Amino acid sequence: MDLEAVRTVVAVAEAGQFQKAAADLSITQQAVSKRIAALERALGVRLFTRVPRGVEPTIDGQAFLPHARELLRVAERAVASVRTGRRPLRVDIIASRGAASGLMRGFHHAYPEIDLDVLMLLDIDTAIAAIRSGTVDASFRAVAAPGRPLPEDIESVRVLDEPLQLLTGPGHVLAGARSVTITQLAGHRIWMPGIAPGTEWAAYYDDLVAAFDLTIEATGPNFGSDALLDTIADTPALATFMSEQTRLVWPAGHDLRRIPVTDPTPVYPHSLLWHRDNPHPALATLRTYLANTAAGHGAAGTWVPDWVIPR
Structure with a gap:
């Protein structure tokens, strides 16, 4: 159905005259007549009848008008959903408890007027495909x-280096340490179920193991963070790595310990990715916010794999 013809029907019904409707729509009166006639032929009914002061809807026209108005409202919502600056900024944060989630919560508090859609995409290839297709903005x-x-059309900027910490239960031999050096962890069993082969964090931990002769075990099913914390609390022989800003809650009886790792401190690099031609105005606002508020990267005494883009 021709939406411009539908729009013309509504305009004529509200104006009560073809001439006034034409002026409201910035078209000629002849164009109004042609649109109405074409729609009447398509519907097989008369929509208007002439009266002394202009026109008024017929019975069929009265039945059609509520649906015509709804068609126009639906069309406007469809356009608004993709119009730059009108639709929400869509950002992938990977996981709800990580540093990226905290950064976006801070952005939302700073700019509550900006509509946000937050997604969690596991795989980097999926994320990049979504950025290139416009499904997500960053x-x-x-x-x-x-x-x-x-890909050449994907831009990135490093926004945050997040320190890793050692997480142990109360019975672990290192539980009482105020900090540990990375070399002290050699020979200890570090359990991290759920490291998915081919992901960027799998590549990160592969290089961490190789650089410092660590033992990271990714065995067993991944039942989530609650099950991981239960096991670490109850198993003195096991520890795990946890990013500094990962939000965790555990029962008081677990008595878990988060211990800083030093000399050097392994940090997980967080970068923001976006398509270089993305026009969403809130994307520039987000980038400026991160540049001004994130903790930065490349500090002395930290370690990242050599494949991480430095900027």
């Missing part, structure tokens, strides 16, 4: 893993 990732260069 994604937080560690870039670029070995053999996984970014």
Whole structure:
């Protein structure tokens, strides 16, 4: 159905005259007549009848008008959903408890007037495909893993280096330490179920193991963070790595310990990715916010794999 003809029907019904409707629509009166006639032929009914002061809807016209108005409202919502600056800014944060989630919560508090859609995409290839298609506007990732260069149309900026901490239960031999050096962790069992092969964090931990002769076990099913915390609390032989800003809640009886790692401190690099031609105005606002508020990167005494883009 021709939406312009539908719009003309509504305009004529509200104006009561073809001439006034034409002026309201900025078209000629002849164009109004042609649109109405074409729609009447398509519907097989008369929509208007002439009266002394102009026109008024017929019975069929009265039945059609509520649906015509709804068609126009639906069309406007459809346009608004994709119109730059009118639709929400869509950002992939990977996980709800991580540093990227905290950064976006801070952005939302700073700019509550900006509509946000927050997504969680597991795989970097999926995230990049979504950025290129416009499904999302930006994604937080560690870039670029070995053999996984970014496409030329994808821009990135490193926004945050997040320190890793050692998480132990109360019975672990290192539980009482105020900090541990990375070399002290050699020979200890570090359990991290759920490291998915081919992901950027799998590449990160592969390099961490190789650089410092660590033992990271990714065995067993991944039942989520609650099950991981239960096991760490009850198993003195196991510890795990946890990013500094990961939000965790555990029962008081677990008595878990978050211990800083030093000399050097392994940090997980978070970069923001976006398409270079993305016109959403809120994307520029987000980038400026991150540049001004994120903790930065490349501090002395920290470690990242050599494949991480430095900027």
